[in-house]
Amino acid sequence: xxxxxxxxxxxxxxADGRRLTTARxxxxxxxxxxxxxVTADILxxxxxxxxxxxxxxxxxxxxxxxxxxxxxxxxxxxxxAAFFHLAGAHEHxxxxxxxxxxxxxxxxxxxxxxxxxxxxDFDLDIRHTAxxxxxxxxxxxxxxxxx
Amino acid sequence: xxxxxxxxxxxxxxADGRRLTTARxxxxxxxxxxxxxVTADILxxxxxxxxxxxxxxxxxxxxxxxxxxxxxxxxxxxxxAAFFHLAGAHEHxxxxxxxxxxxxxxxxxxxxxxxxxxxxDFDLDIRHTAxxxxxxxxxxxxxxxxx
DNA sequence: GTTCTTGCAAAAGCTTTGCAGGAAG
DNA sequence: CTTCCTGCAAAGCTTTTGCAAGAAC
Numbered sequence: 647x648x649x650x651x652x653x654x655x656x657x658x659x660x661a662d663g664r665r666l667t668t669a670r671x672x673x674x675x676x677x678x679x680x681x682x683x684v685t686a687d688i689l690x691x692x693x694x695x696x697x698x699x700x701x702x703x704x705x706x707x708x709x710x711x712x713x714x715x716x717x718x719x720x721x722x723x724x725x726x727a728a729f730f731h732l733a734g735a736h737e738h739x740x741x742x743x744x745x746x747x748x749x750x751x752x753x754x755x756x757x758x759x760x761x762x763x764x765x766x767d768f769d770l771d772i773r774h775t776a777x778x779x780x781x782x783x784x785x786x787x788x789x790x791x792x793x
Numbered sequence: 794x795x796x797x798x799x800x801x802x803x804x805x806x807x808a809d810g811r812r813l814t815t816a817r818x819x820x821x822x823x824x825x826x827x828x829x830x831v832t833a834d835i836l837x838x839x840x841x842x843x844x845x846x847x848x849x850x851x852x853x854x855x856x857x858x859x860x861x862x863x864x865x866x867x868x869x870x871x872x873x874a875a876f877f878h879l880a881g882a883h884e885h886x887x888x889x890x891x892x893x894x895x896x897x898x899x900x901x902x903x904x905x906x907x908x909x910x911x912x913x914d915f916d917l918d919i920r921h922t923a924x925x926x927x928x929x930x931x932x933x934x935x936x937x938x939x940x
Numbered sequence: 941g942t943t944c945t946t947g948c949a950a951a952a953g954c955t956t957t958g959c960a961g962g963a964a965g
Numbered sequence: 966c967t968t969c970c971t972g973c974a975a976a977g978c979t980t981t982t983g984c985a986a987g988a989a990c
Contacts (some may be wrong), residue, residue: 814963815963834954853955873953
């Protein structure tokens with residue numbers, strides 16, 4: 647993720663007539679810099695290196711707004727905090743054992759989305775939730791797990 | 794879900810050499826009776842009609858154990874409490890607007906599971922997370938949502 | 941100047957944990 | 966009688982909210 651995406655996101659903000667505040671600028675820059683999979687807490691800490699006055703609750707509120715405006719995507723995880731990233735075209739798979747987060751292109755889900763829409767009248771928003779499973783390294787352990 | 798599934802789950806328990814306690818029996822029966830999509834809290838309340846001494850934390854611990862033993866599936870939701878059901882062969886889709894929970898046969902996900910395994914070295918456990926999106930009734934509102 | 945945001949503190953919601961007493965086998 | 970499970974109380978963690986002060990336009 648590059649600086650360019652931050653610039654683009656900020657441009658969108660202005661184009662939509664939103665106010666550009668320090669918190670919003672920092673959140674966007676933080677998401678652009680800290681390589682993607684960031685929780686609100688980590689993001690707040692990162693921002694506070696430079697702007698100690700920016701509160702965690704402000705970060706939450708800012709992330710909410712940016713999500714509502716389509717600039718940021720929130721990904722919920724079953725265990726622990728949600729993570730956020732600048733809106734893009736990939737989905738997430740999370741290893742339930744080690745927490746490793748992998749990226750999968752959105753196109754892999756096109757079939758599924760279409761089938762759910764056609765047969766189950768459901769409009770799947772796959773980006774909103776991380777998919778859980780086991781990465782290659784831990785898939786084997788799953789078999790032995792029922793102890 | 795029928796009484797038969799409860800009997801089967803209890804039999805499994807004994808066969809595995811686990812102890813059959815009141816809490817475990819009630820949790821299994823509760824899941825078999827209360828028609829599927831139950832949170833720990835609701836389950837505890839249901840149980841407490843008959844056994845007021847059974848504590849919510851016991852219900853959580855019991856559900857944890859039953860999940861670990863493969864008898865129960867926990868489904869995490871982005872907003873609000875996880876729900877539980879006796880292990881079965883379908884997945885869940887949840888409307889982000891109205892909370893409606895729909896069931897989708899597991900077979901719909903076979904392709905996806907196979908592709909993730911083959912190309913991304915990831916062993917997807919689709920049952921562990923509810924898929925988020927919009928039901929037919931609310932899909933239209935999604936378009937107008939960016940305000 | 942008006943409206944939208946923020947900082948702070950407090951609370952909410954769901955879930956987990958420590959410990960000592962108690963039940964299951 | 967030994968091991969595992971439970972009740973209770975308390976805390977944990979993430980997230981939300983009310984309100985008055987402050988910033989953006």
